[in-house]
Amino acid sequence: MYVFLFKRYLPTAIVGDLDSLDQDSKSYYAQNGVRIERDPSQDTTDFQKCLQFLESNQTRLLGSEKYFVVVLGGYGGRLDHTLHILKVLINQCHNRKIYFLTNDNISFALPNGENFIQTTKGVDGPTCGILPLSGECTMSTKGLRWNVEDTVTSVTGLMSTSNIIDDDQFGLESLPAYCSSTYPKTPAPPHPCAGTNSSSRDFAAPSTIRSSTTLIDS
Structure with a gap:
């Protein structure tokens, strides 16, 4: 999944407070036409900001198609972030399907x-x-x-x-x-900004493979 998405897609947007977006990664994506949107609010996490971006841009990005969200590597190794993500999944499970993929697991909330x-x-x-x-x-x-x-x-x-x-x-x-x-565990692919210190927390939210929107939180 990681290899497929990274080789086939550039993200539509990078969304978040951008506190972890290094300059090399920012330049790489900006030069490739990726929209970079900063939301400085400290009342929402980057994951919530990505979901809000999808909601506010759904018609423009996805038309009338009902979409689901696939999150790559979103747990990020921090327990507090992980617990908050679980809370968001439970709160959102009646609105849309959200799947979290890591190298070891697939996880989701059930209504x-x-x-x-x-x-x-x-x-x-x-x-x-x-x-x-x-x-x-x-x-x-x-x-x-x-x-x-x-x-x-x-x-x-x-x-x-x-x-x-x-x-x-x-x-x-x-x-x-x-x-x-x-x-089964598969090796992680190199990041498209190989050699930079870019964040590995990548969010993809495809409605279908032919019509997809990829977001990266930072």
């Missing part, structure tokens, strides 16, 4: 109700966790190694971690929850 997740053996899994981050919830699952039925889970109580995906599709019914699954 309340019945959910079915299609998987590809050898690509997705084998392990997965389903974490109730919006409060106590009652959860039922199928398609996993250790399924539960009408089981109460919470951050301070029982949580489903290190489960195994056994079927090509698994399902669950619950209140909003956070799902994370591993996949």
Whole structure:
């Protein structure tokens, strides 16, 4: 995914407070026609700024197509950022699908109700966790190694971690929850600004491959 996107696309815009955007990277993208938009607000994170940019520019960038968001490397190694991202995912899960991809995992939030997740053996899994981050919830699952039925889970109580995906599709019914699954590790590609100190936190939000918008937060 990293290699495919970096080789095929330049970002439409770089959005954020730009505190971590070094001059070499800024010059590289500006020279290639990338829009650089600074939002100095300290009340929102760069991830939220990217989502707001998509919302305010949806018609111009994506037309009337319903889009989903793919975030590459967005966790960035900081626990406080990660926890805030999880909160945003839960808050947004009823509005749009947001997927986080790292070298090790794909993760996303699931809205309340019945959910079915299609998987590809050898690509997705084998392990997965389903974490109730919006409060106590009652959860039922199928398609996993250790399924539960009408089981109460919470951050301070029982949580489903290190489960195994056994079927090509698994399902669950619950209140909003956070799902994370591993996949085979692949080497990270070189950044297009090789030799610079550019941020590795890259945000892509394609509606489809033929019509996509890529954002980088800084």
